Amino acid sequence: MTPDEKKPILTLRNIRKSYGPIEVLHGIDLEIYPGEVVALLGENGAGKSTVSNVISGTVLPSSGEMTWQDASYAPANPREAIDAGVGMIHQELLLLPHLSIAENIFVGRYPVKNGRIDRREMEQRAGQGLQRLGLDISPRRKVDGLATASQQLIEIAKALTLNARMLIFDEPTAALGGEETRQLFEQIHRLKAEGVGMIYISHRLEEIKQIADRIMVMRDGEKVHQFDTADLPIRTIVEAMVGRPMDQMFPPLARPDNDAVLEVNSLSSPSGQFHDISFTVRKGEIFGIAGLVGAGRTELVRAIAGADPVSTGTITLNGENITPKSPREAIDNGVVLVPEDRKLQGVILDHSISENIAYSNFESVGNAGWVSSGKVRTFSDGNIIKFGVKGRSNQNTGEMSGGNQQKVVIAKWLARNPRVVLLDEPTRGIDVGARSSIYEIIHGLAENGVAVIVVSSDLEEVLGVSNRIMVMAAGRQTGILDHAEANDVSVMELATAFG
Amino acid sequence: MTATQTLRQEKSSLREAFSFSGATGPLIGLLLLCVFLTVMTDSFLSFRNFLNILDQITVLGIMAVGMTLVILIGGIDLSVGSVMALAMMVLGYLNVEAGMPMIIAITGALLVAGLAGAISGFLITEFKVPAFIATLAMMSIARGLANMITDGSQIIGFPAWFNMSAIIRYGGFLTLTVAVMLAVFVIAILFQRYRAGGRMLYAIGGNPEVARLAGINVKRTTILVYTSCALLSGLAGILLAARLDSVQPSSGVAYELDAIAAVVIGGTSLSGGTGGIGGTIIGVLIIGVLRNGLNLLNVSPFLQAVIIGLVIVLAVAAETFKHRKS
Numbered sequence: 001m002t003p004d005e006k007k008p009i010l011t012l013r014n015i016r017k018s019y020g021p022i023e024v025l026h027g028i029d030l031e032i033y034p035g036e037v038v039a040l041l042g043e044n045g046a047g048k049s050t051v052s053n054v055i056s057g058t059v060l061p062s063s064g065e066m067t068w069q070d071a072s073y074a075p076a077n078p079r080e081a082i083d084a085g086v087g088m089i090h091q092e093l094l095l096l097p098h099l100s101i102a103e104n105i106f107v108g109r110y111p112v113k114n115g116r117i118d119r120r121e122m123e124q125r126a127g128q129g130l131q132r133l134g135l136d137i138s139p140r141r142k143v144d145g146l147a148t149a150s151q152q153l154i155e156i157a158k159a160l161t162l163n164a165r166m167l168i169f170d171e172p173t174a175a176l177g178g179e180e181t182r183q184l185f186e187q188i189h190r191l192k193a194e195g196v197g198m199i200y201i202s203h204r205l206e207e208i209k210q211i212a213d214r215i216m217v218m219r220d221g222e223k224v225h226q227f228d229t230a231d232l233p234i235r236t237i238v239e240a241m242v243g244r245p246m247d248q249m250f251p252p253l254a255r256p257d258n259d260a261v262l263e264v265n266s267l268s269s270p271s272g273q274f275h276d277i278s279f280t281v282r283k284g285e286i287f288g289i290a291g292l293v294g295a296g297r298t299e300l301v302r303a304i305a306g307a308d309p310v311s312t313g314t315i316t317l318n319g320e321n322i323t324p325k326s327p328r329e330a331i332d333n334g335v336v337l338v339p340e341d342r343k344l345q346g347v348i349l350d351h352s353i354s355e356n357i358a359y360s361n362f363e364s365v366g367n368a369g370w371v372s373s374g375k376v377r378t379f380s381d382g383n384i385i386k387f388g389v390k391g392r393s394n395q396n397t398g399e400m401s402g403g404n405q406q407k408v409v410i411a412k413w414l415a416r417n418p419r420v421v422l423l424d425e426p427t428r429g430i431d432v433g434a435r436s437s438i439y440e441i442i443h444g445l446a447e448n449g450v451a452v453i454v455v456s457s458d459l460e461e462v463l464g465v466s467n468r469i470m471v472m473a474a475g476r477q478t479g480i481l482d483h484a485e486a487n488d489v490s491v492m493e494l495a496t497a498f499g
Numbered sequence: 500m501t502a503t504q505t506l507r508q509e510k511s512s513l514r515e516a517f518s519f520s521g522a523t524g525p526l527i528g529l530l531l532l533c534v535f536l537t538v539m540t541d542s543f544l545s546f547r548n549f550l551n552i553l554d555q556i557t558v559l560g561i562m563a564v565g566m567t568l569v570i571l572i573g574g575i576d577l578s579v580g581s582v583m584a585l586a587m588m589v590l591g592y593l594n595v596e597a598g599m600p601m602i603i604a605i606t607g608a609l610l611v612a613g614l615a616g617a618i619s620g621f622l623i624t625e626f627k628v629p630a631f632i633a634t635l636a637m638m639s640i641a642r643g644l645a646n647m648i649t650d651g652s653q654i655i656g657f658p659a660w661f662n663m664s665a666i667i668r669y670g671g672f673l674t675l676t677v678a679v680m681l682a683v684f685v686i687a688i689l690f691q692r693y694r695a696g697g698r699m700l701y702a703i704g705g706n707p708e709v710a711r712l713a714g715i716n717v718k719r720t721t722i723l724v725y726t727s728c729a730l731l732s733g734l735a736g737i738l739l740a741a742r743l744d745s746v747q748p749s750s751g752v753a754y755e756l757d758a759i760a761a762v763v764i765g766g767t768s769l770s771g772g773t774g775g776i777g778g779t780i781i782g783v784l785i786i787g788v789l790r791n792g793l794n795l796l797n798v799s800p801f802l803q804a805v806i807i808g809l810v811i812v813l814a815v816a817a818e819t820f821k822h823r824k825s
Contacts, residue, residue, distance in 0.1 A: 307712055331714040345712055348705030350772065359702040360713040362695035369695045412713070 007070065008033050009165055009197050010055065010086075015064035017050055025050050025221045027064070032166060032197040037188065039212035039230060040201045042241055043431040047221040048201050052168045055199070056088040057081030069165070087159025091171040091429075095143045095151055102126035102139035105158045129157035133187045148293070149180030153187060166197040173204060174429050177293030177457050178492065185211050203431060205234045206460055219243055238432055249432075250464035251439055253483060254446035256285035261451040262335075262420050264304065267313035273299040274475045277313070281420070281451040286442065288466030289455045291495045296475040297455045298340050301422040304453075305337035306330035317419065331360070334419035338409050338426060340455075342402065346409035349398035353391055354380035357412045364415065379415070387411040388437055403434025410441060421445055424455045439465060459488050471495050524817050525765055525781045532785065536792040543795055550672055554665075554742075556787035557680045558583075560780070561735040562754060563761040564687045565728030567779040570762050571691075572724055573704040573771025574630040578619060579732040579758055580751035581641035586612040586733035588645045591654030591746035601661065609733045615641055616729025620722030634725075638755070645748040653747035662744035676738040683731065687776045700724065704771025760807070761786055764814040785810065 008031035017025040025047050032038055040048045053059035055066070057075030066073040068084055075081035078088070095104050102123045103110075111121040126139035133153050143151060152172055159167055169188075173181045188198065188211055200212055208215060212230040216223060217240040225240040238249070262281040268274065274296035281287045289297045302308040304315055306324030315323045317333055324330035327337075339345035347356050357380040358365050365376045380393040389407045391400050397408055406426065413421065423442065427435045442465060446452050456462045462469055463486055470480045471494035478494040536543040562579050569576045586608040594604035615637055622633040664675035673681075691697040702710040703717055711717045740746045765782030767774025789810065793803045 305712070326714075326716065327712050328714040328716060337712060339712055344706070345708050348702060348709050348772065351701065351705050355698070355701065358698065359710065359715070362698070366693075366695055370693050371695050371698055372693070 006033050006035075008067075009069055010073070011067040012051075012055070013065045013067075015051070015054055015061045015066070017054065017059065018062045023062075023221065025054075025061070028218075028223055030216060030223070032199065034165070034195040034197050035192050036213040037192060037198045037200050037211055039208045039215045040199050040218065041205075041208070041215060041237060042218035043433055046218040046241075048218055049170070050221070051218070052088065052170060052199060052201065055081070055166075056086055056168055058088075082159075082162055082164075085163055085165040086168070087156075087162060087164035087166070088168045089152065089155045089159065089170065089172055091174055095154060097144040098142060100140050100142055101130070101137065101154055101157075104143055104154060105129060105139075105161055125161055126157070129161045130154075132160060132190075133157055134190070147180065148175045149183055152176070152184060156187065156191075160191075164196065166199075167191070168199045168201075170201045171203065171429060172200075173202060173207060175293075177291075177295075178459070178495065179292050181207065203429065204458065205237055208237070209234075217241055242433055249436055249439070251443035253465075254284055254286045254443060254452075254467055256446070256467055257283040257449070259283045261318060262304075262453075263316045263319075265314045265316070267300070267303065267315065268311050269296070269299055269303060269475075270309055270311040272475060274303070274472070277472075277477050279470055279477070279480060281453060283451060284446045284449045285467045286446050286452045286454060286465050288462035288469040289453060289472060290457075290459065290462045290469050290491050291472035293457060294474075295472040295495065297472055298424055300472070301337060301424050301453060301455055302339075304330070304420075305335055305422055307337065307339075331416070334416070336413040336416065336418045336421055338406070338413065338421070338423045340424040340428070342405050342409060342428075347397045347405050350396055352394050353384065353389065353397055353400075353408055354393035356397055356408055357383055357415065360412045361415050383411040383415050387414070387441060401431075401434070403430040403438070406430055406434070406438060407441075410438070414441075414445070418450060420451045420453070422453045422455075425457065426454060427456075427458065427461060459491060463487065463491070473497055524821060525778060525785060525814060528814065529781055529785050529788065532788055532792070536788070536795070540792065540795045543792055546672075548791065548795075550668070550677075552784075552787045552791050553677045553680075554674065555791060556783050557676050557742075558735045558739050558751075559754070559757055559761060559786065560680045560783045561683050561731050561738070562758040563765075563779050563783050564683055564776060565731035566755075566758040566762050567687075567765075567767055567774070567776050568691075568700060568724045569630075569728045570759070570767050570769060571700045571704045571771060571774060572721060573707070574623070574721070574724070575634065575759070575769070576616075576619070576725065576728050577631065577634040577755045578615065578637035578641055579728065580754035581638045581645065582612050582615045582729045583732040583736035583739070583751040583754065584645040584748055585615065585641040586736040587740050587746035587750055588648040588654070588748050590737060590740055591657075592648050594658075595654050595656045596649075601658065605737055608737060609730055612733025612736070613726050613730045616726040616732075617722060619729070620725030623725065624718040624721050642748070649748065651748060653745050655745040657740070657744055661741050665738070665742040676741055679734070679738060683734070684776070684780055691776045696720070701772055704773075706772075757786065760811050764811060766814075766818055782814075785814075 010032040012028055012030040015025055015028040016023060028051055040051065042048050050059060054061050057078045057080050073084065075084065096107065105126045106122050111118045113121065123139045130137060130139060133156060135150065135153050137150065143154065156167065172184060176184060191198065202208065209230050215227040215230055215237065217225040217237065219241065259282060260280045261283045264277055264279050267277045277300055291297050299308060303310050306327045306329050310323060314321050317335065322333045343349060354376050358376045361379065362371065365371055365379050377393055384391065384393060387407045387410060389411060390404050397405055427438055430438065442452055442454065454462065454465055467483055468480055469486045469491060471478050471491055473495055478497045481490055542548055566576060566579060589611045590604050590608040593599045593607045594601055619633045619637045622628045623630050666674065668674055699710065699715050699720055702713060702715055703720060707717050739750060761782035762779050763769065764785055765774065765778030767778055786807065789807060790803065793806065
């Protein structure tokens with residue numbers, strides 16, 4: 001299956017795209033061969049999405065040519081691209097939760113017999129699509145309640161029933177854990193064997209090695225590197241992405257004191273999402289929590305932050321019982337949460353940076369409940385500078401990149417000088433450059449004596465920043481590892497241990 | 500450098516104090532409407548007519564303030580008209596039928612109204628009943644209770660000073676009822692713009708989960724908002740009773756729609772999180788001026804309804820258009 005034996009199914013020649021006078025794509029060339037996975041890498045704003053949008057018909061190029069299966073190809077809209085056989089799997093899943101899997105797969109193009117929807121045909125064909133992906137679910141099942149990985153596979157099944165010869169994956173694993181990612185990769189290998197060409201966009205570089213055949217790196221709308229193998233040190237890829245040699249990705253390890261700050265004693269959730277969890281975090285320590293998606297990590301930190309209820313067990317801060325009943329109680333005790341879903345739980349997208357920061361700091365921006373707009377501005381400007389947010393205080397958070405949004409979420413809490421900071425997936429969907437500055441902030445917190453808990457599905461990240469790592473599986477803690485004894489093997493062993 | 504910065508900051512906070520929370524579009528519309536009516540009629544532009552308009556918008560104005568708070572947190576209150584009628588009937592019953600002093604009757608009317616709002620808020624937060632449904636139910640319940648008090652008939656016979664408070668223009672221009680409305684406006688603007696409690700409403704409307712995780716007590720705030728909205732409806736009912744010198748259980752039918760219209764014309768988004776009292780006041784004025792002007796122009800009430808409908812569509816479409824452009 002070497003490229004020379006085959007003709008490319010898709011070729012891009014000198015594709016340019018301008019918005020007004022500003023050119024955002026500067027002459028991109030790209031070939032995709034059947035049965036190969038090309039990883040498209042770059043920081044946010046490098047032009048990866050524009051390229052995939054041009055191919056999937058969402059954006060019209062300003063100039064340049066595309067060939068699809070030896071014919072000229074210029075999709076005017078996504079419909080034409082889909083009809084030609086180009087499917088796109090979006091990062092945000094576009095499924096209708098209250099409809100069945102089959103209905104979701106065929107929405108907008110239901111098979112019709114005698115003027116009525118032919119449910120049998122629809123379910124049968126959906127079933128075939130699911131089987132092809134090795135997914136053992138009834139097509140009549142509602143999408144609501146399915147695991148994210150399964151939902152992702154349904155999106156893929158949808159593209160496959162359209163006879164897609166090429167798929168574009170935009171951050172497919174952003175919401176998946178290790179096991180689910182493995183499942184997805186199995187299916188991608190299966191599709192490769194069937195000759196489907198794929199473009200794979202991801203920020204998780206360690207995945208690229210496993211799944212990609214070639215790598216194209218973009219920076220500022222230009223193709224800057226092309227590697228004909230994915231078997232490269234991650235460092236090489238990162239350096240190509242950021243365009244400069246990287247110092248160490250992670251800051252040096254935090255140096256904790258011996259005094260315990262936060263103690264969690266046999267904590268359980270009423271719905272059984274986590275059970276009998278006990279651990280201690282010391283002053284200035286970064287405590288990692290690893291595990292597969294669904295292991296109960298998010299629920300655990302949400303409970304510590306008072307966002308979810310606790311059934312039994314206690315949380316003590318400096319020896320004092322502070323088991324919170326509401327986020328307010330936790331916040332008043334200096335325990336704050338940077339939540340998993342930035343856009344739904346962290347910031348209000350159509351409100352400004354200063355408003356978002358003010359919502360958690362009403363005491364600091366006013367006097368006896370009277371909010372002064374001048375104080376709000378000075379306060380948020382101060383924090384914008386302190387945390388290196390690239391934005392103005394009156395700018396809507398929705399206009400900013402994920403990394404900057406995350407900095408706003410962090411800034412709004414750190415302005416309160418918390419004693420315990422819980423970060424749930426702090427760098428999900430954030431590009432490499434912004435990532436290292438978030439690690440810097442986390443490290444800075446620990447240096448200042450804050451007890452930090454980091455939950456992450458990114459193994460490299462937990463291993464890189466944590467002094468100790470607690471591993472969870474199916475709602476229970478399966479072990480706590482010291483930095484020295486923790487590596488991907490020992491963590492994964494515990495994460496998949498059930499017992 | 501620092502000097503210009505301070506200057507700019509002062510300028511912008513000055514601008515903020517006079518801004519109508521992004522309701523410049525409706526403000527321009529209001530001014531154009533006034534110019535048009537001044538040219539088209541002899542009687543529109545007069546101090547006397549201006550006072551008339553203020554008298555005519557008292558009930559709508561006060562209700563719309565409460566509705567703005569509810570809509571800001573992403574809710575809706577369909578019960579304001581019925582709650583107003585209930586408060587009026589309680590007022591009439593306590594004062595006229597039971598012969599209690601007015602101060603007790605007013606307190607009783609406000610208590611009953613506030614209770615109705617608290618119940619709606621409780622249903623919405625504790626039983627997760629959608630606001631539309633909870634307040635729809637309250638609309639029916641309050642209307643029924645209002646009718647039950649007198650079996651559907653009206654109550655007359657308030658003390659003479661009560662009606663006079665809506666007629667006598669103190670200082671040559673302010674009736675007591677208009678003064679109450681203006682006071683409500685000022686307090687509401689100060690609350691919404693400068694109190695932490697007011698800013699929290701935007702957070703809840705923007706995204707209740709973000710607000711909750713930010714330490715805002717979303718449930719309590721929501722119940723308080725529905726209670727305040729109902730209290731303001733009760734207050735509007737008391738002022739209406741003073742103006743009419745009577746109370747009847749059929750008062751305030753479809754007033755909730757006028758109140759929602761005023762809020763929406765004023766630029767507050769029905770999905771919550773944006774807008775404000777300043778815009779709502781302009782919305783109320785637009786409806787008031789339009790009704791007054793169309794009456795002066797002898798436009799039939801039926802055509803008036805059509806025109807007001809068109810204004811609502813125009814206002815919202817203009818706002819959406821502006822958003823898309825920016």
